[in-house]
Amino acid sequence: MSEPCRVSFRDGRLASRKAEEAAYRRYQASQWLEDMAGPLDLSPNPSEQEFVSCLRSGHVLCTAINKIQPGAVPKVVTIHSLGTPNDIQPLPAYQYFENVRNFLVAINELKLLSFEASDLEKDTVENGSAAKIVDCVLSLKSYYEWKQCNGGAGPLKFVKSPLVAHSAGRTQSNAISSGSSISSRRLDLTAGSDKQNATRNKSLISEDLGISLSKVLSNCLLNSKENIDCNLLDAQDGCQDSNILLLTEIMSSFLQDQKHNNLNCVTDNCKHISLLEAQQNELSELRSLLSMIKMEFVNMQTQLQNDLMLLGNYFQGLSAAASGYHQAVRENKLLYNSLQELRGNIRVFCRVRPSFNMEGKSSIDYTGNDGSLIVIDPSNPQSTRKIFHFNKIFGPDATQDEVYKDTQTLIRSVMDGFNVCIFAYGQTGSGKTHTMCGPSSGLNKNFGVSYMALNDLFQISSAREDIKYEIQVQMVEVYNEQVRDLLKDMPAIKLEIKNCSVNGGLSVPDASTRSVQSVDDVLNLMKLGEKNRVFSSTALNSRSSRSHSVLTVHIIGEDITRCRIRSCLHLVDLAGSERVDKSEVTGDRLKEAQHINRSLSCLGDVIAALAQKNSHIPYRNSKLTQLLQNSLGGHAKVLMFAHVSPEADYYGETVSTLKFAQRVSTVQLGAAHSNRESSEVWELKEQIESLKKALSRKEMHKLVPLCKMKENRPLEETQNHAVHTPSPSWKLNTESVPVKMVGPTSNPTHANVHNSLSQIVHTPTFSRRSSIDHPRVLKANSTEKVVDEVFSKSPIKEPEIGTEHASIQLRRLSTEGFKCLKMVFLVLRCLAKVFQF
Numbered sequence: 061m062s063e064p065c066r067v068s069f070r071d072g073r074l075a076s077r078k079a080e081e082a083a084y085r086r087y088q089a090s091q092w093l094e095d096m097a098g099p100l101d102l103s104p105n106p107s108e109q110e111f112v113s114c115l116r117s118g119h120v121l122c123t124a125i126n127k128i129q130p131g132a133v134p135k136v137v138t139i140h141s142l143g144t145p146n147d148i149q150p151l152p153a154y155q156y157f158e159n160v161r162n163f164l165v166a167i168n169e170l171k172l173l174s175f176e177a178s179d180l181e182k183d184t185v186e187n188g189s190a191a192k193i194v195d196c197v198l199s200l201k202s203y204y205e206w207k208q209c210n211g212g213a214g215p216l217k218f219v220k221s222p223l224v225a226h227s228a229g230r231t232q233s234n235a236i237s238s239g240s241s242i243s244s245r246r247l248d249l250t251a252g253s254d255k256q257n258a259t260r261n262k263s264l265i266s267e268d269l270g271i272s273l274s275k276v277l278s279n280c281l282l283n284s285k286e287n288i289d290c291n292l293l294d295a296q297d298g299c300q301d302s303n304i305l306l307l308t309e310i311m312s313s314f315l316q317d318q319k320h321n322n323l324n325c326v327t328d329n330c331k332h333i334s335l336l337e338a339q340q341n342e343l344s345e346l347r348s349l350l351s352m353i354k355m356e357f358v359n360m361q362t363q364l365q366n367d368l369m370l371l372g373n374y375f376q377g378l379s380a381a382a383s384g385y386h387q388a389v390r391e392n393k394l395l396y397n398s399l400q401e402l403r404g405n406i407r408v409f410c411r412v413r414p415s416f417n418m419e420g421k422s423s424i425d426y427t428g429n430d431g432s433l434i435v436i437d438p439s440n441p442q443s444t445r446k447i448f449h450f451n452k453i454f455g456p457d458a459t460q461d462e463v464y465k466d467t468q469t470l471i472r473s474v475m476d477g478f479n480v481c482i483f484a485y486g487q488t489g490s491g492k493t494h495t496m497c498g499p500s501s502g503l504n505k506n507f508g509v510s511y512m513a514l515n516d517l518f519q520i521s522s523a524r525e526d527i528k529y530e531i532q533v534q535m536v537e538v539y540n541e542q543v544r545d546l547l548k549d550m551p552a553i554k555l556e557i558k559n560c561s562v563n564g565g566l567s568v569p570d571a572s573t574r575s576v577q578s579v580d581d582v583l584n585l586m587k588l589g590e591k592n593r594v595f596s597s598t599a600l601n602s603r604s605s606r607s608h609s610v611l612t613v614h615i616i617g618e619d620i621t622r623c624r625i626r627s628c629l630h631l632v633d634l635a636g637s638e639r640v641d642k643s644e645v646t647g648d649r650l651k652e653a654q655h656i657n658r659s660l661s662c663l664g665d666v667i668a669a670l671a672q673k674n675s676h677i678p679y680r681n682s683k684l685t686q687l688l689q690n691s692l693g694g695h696a697k698v699l700m701f702a703h704v705s706p707e708a709d710y711y712g713e714t715v716s717t718l719k720f721a722q723r724v725s726t727v728q729l730g731a732a733h734s735n736r737e738s739s740e741v742w743e744l745k746e747q748i749e750s751l752k753k754a755l756s757r758k759e760m761h762k763l764v765p766l767c768k769m770k771e772n773r774p775l776e777e778t779q780n781h782a783v784h785t786p787s788p789s790w791k792l793n794t795e796s797v798p799v800k801m802v803g804p805t806s807n808p809t810h811a812n813v814h815n816s817l818s819q820i821v822h823t824p825t826f827s828r829r830s831s832i833d834h835p836r837v838l839k840a841n842s843t844e845k846v847v848d849e850v851f852s853k854s855p856i857k858e859p860e861i862g863t864e865h866a867s868i869q870l871r872r873l874s875t876e877g878f879k880c881l882k883m884v885f886l887v888l889r890c891l892a893k894v895f896q897f
């Protein structure tokens with residue numbers, strides 16, 4: 061398309077759009093004026109002339125403004141000669157000028173869009189004068205609506221005609237954009253008649269367009285870019301009026317496009333806003349969630365702290381309970397042992413064997429749960445019944461388990477460091493071996509006390525984790541007054557019984573000692589012992605034990621504080637007493653029976669002496685009593701099983717056994733002591749042991765040549781030989797008083813030592829220092845007793861004897877007080893033994 065054609069097309073389009081818009085605005089204004097001031101007698105679409113003529117008198121305008129703002133025009137001149145537009149006669153100016161002037165004053169006061177009074181006077185409407193009037197009316201309408209709707213609050217918005225420039229009142233709308241302000245300036249150009257103004261306005265347009273449109277163009281849609289560029293060029297090239305109109309049209313078109321774009325933007329913005337709102341909602345939800353989580357976290361933290369505190373309290377409670385438990389266990393042990401003591405450390409149980417003669421009468425008349433037993437002589441029913449009381453009676457029906465159940469409590473004592481001795485007594489065939497070892501058939505369920513006791517020891521040992529135990533077993537028999545090792549294949553070797561205190565708690569130190577780790581080990585050893593034990597067939601028992609068997613279990617324990625316990629359990633199956641006339645034994649069996657009966661008689665003597673609390677207990681009268689000395693005379697717990705046969709034939713033996721048992725039950729032993737000692741005491745004891753051994757070696761070494769020398773000397777010389785010290789290296793400080801050994805020195809007998817020590821104790825120094833009961837010393841019947849008697853009361857505070865080495869040792873030990881003093885006494889006791897030897 062050529063340039064002129066394009067311009068003319070644009071002209072036509074602009075003109076029609078302008079006319080449409082102006083007509084529409086007039087229509088709005090006339091409609092509103094009719095609503096406010098009554099019918100105006102106008103056509104539905106009034107022309108500009110028609111509209112202006114209708115308002116020329118100012119009456120309608122004043123009426124309308126007075127309705128909105130009563131009193132805005134105080135005096136309205138009424139015009140009666142209104143006619144149709146065709147026969148309108150121009151009225152004199154003074155008739156309506158006053159109304160118009162008052163109206164314009166009121167409009168200016170309201171700061172609304174205004175017009176010139178002359179705009180109403182013109183016969184022909186030119187250059188948008190009618191549009192100004194329309195704008196004024198519409199601004200009044202907007203004011204009215206603003207007042208109605210908002211009560212005068214908020215911003216007042218109204219739109220003026222794009223082709224009108226207003227000189228008074230509100231010249232710019234609050235609602236319109238900067239594009240509108242440009243257009244208003246541009247309209248000044250159209251409205252101005254002054255040439256200078258026109259030039260200034262043109263330059264302004266160019267400037268504004270240059271700035272604003274460049275901004276707009278950068279954001280404008282692509283489809284309008286081409287037109288805007290062309291129009292901009294046109295606007296800048298020409299300043300002629302036609303071009304200005306063209307620019308106006310371009311701007312109008314641009315504003316339309318922008319309006320459209322704005323709508324799209326608004327839609328997009330709405331979407332964005334809704335999205336933003338949704339996101340904000342989501343954000344606020346997240347924030348509230350976060351605050352909730354924070355609160356929850358704080359709550360959980362508090363809860364955790366509370367829980368930790370509770371847990372701490374709980375653990376404290378537990379540890380308190382644990383220590384309480386340990387305390388209770390300790391107290392329980394003490395109470396238990398006290399109870400044992402109250403019951404008496406010798407306890408006697410009686411067990412009645414089932415009768416082999418079912419048809420014959422039983423000598424056992426009654427067995428009570430309270431430990432009472434009544435026997436009667438079946439051959440003489442008139443005879444008085446004899447009543448015996450023991451700690452427990454087991455009838456013929458009692459099982460092995462029932463018997464062991466009452467024994468079990470003693471076994472625990474062994475693990476606590478007490479020596480325990482359980483022995484079975486009774487006539488031959490009464491069931492001693494059955495109780496101690498079980499039946500010869502060896503059925504598991506009928507294991508005897510020995511096996512079950514060892515089983516318990518192992519269980520207790522493994523249950524107590526704080527103490528490590530070592531269990532060793534010895535098994536010997538006393539056969540024909542000889543002690544034999546049952547765990548050796550050659551049991552015929554005779555063994556010596558020695559003092560336990562000297563031999564680390566072993567009565568028979570030379571007997572083989574086997575460490576056992578399990579009950580099976582014990583069972584094997586017991587089988588070996590049973591195999592080696594002497595059994596014979598007699599008239600009363602097809603497998604009669606011809607010896608006293610002693611199974612000794614040594615327990616050595618060490619706890620975490622290095623405190624040690626050392627105890628032993630003697631399980632003694634005595635040979636049965638028998639009447640040789642009944643057992644019909646002869647030869648070796650008779651000799652065995654005599655030995656058995658004699659040793660049992662010695663046991664009876666010991667028991668009697670203990671029961672009567674004699675000062676002398678005849679332990680040394682038999683090997684059996686020697687072996688049991690430590691248990692019977694020491695601080696051990698003793699349990700005796702008295703076995704009786706119920707048959708009428710054995711009534712005499714039964715009564716005899718029961719009487720013996722009754723006497724045993726009356727024996728009061730001293731309180732049982734736990735052999736529990738601290739590590740220091742153990743170490744000291746070990747040192748004493750080694751010193752004793754060293755001493756005895758030296759003494760032996762010295763005595764042998766001395767003895768040889770003495771053999772060649774005359775008796776008097778030997779008798780007069782002064783013994784300054786028992787040993788050159790271990791000498792007692794007796795202020796050099798010579799002590800003469802009485803009797804042959806080659807064999808320092810009890811009498812020799814006795815006299816020598818008597819001399820020592822009679823020395824002034826010793827006498828001064830001690831409070832020794834001399835008559836008692838002199839009465840003491842053994843060297844050992846003399847030494848005991850002398851030194852048990854010795855006030856010697858420091859060791860005064862010893863070789864150089866021993867002296868150093870002793871001095872070191874002397875700082876440790878009483879224990880060392882005790883050790884000196886023990887060394888002296890050794891010296892006494894050496895002399896005895």
Ligand SMILES: Nc1ncnc2c1ncn2[C@@H]1O[C@H](COP(=O)(O)OP(=O)(O)OP(=O)(O)O)[C@@H](O)[C@H]1O
Nearest residue numbers: 413488489490491492493494499601604605635636
């Ligand atoms: N309580 C009992 N229940 C069943 N049988 C028993 C009971 N006591 C003993 N006997 C049986 O009696 C017999 C003799 O028992 P046992 O050998 O134990 O007597 P003893 O006292 O050891 O004899 P000895 O002194 O001669 O060795 C055995 O056959 C044994 O099984």
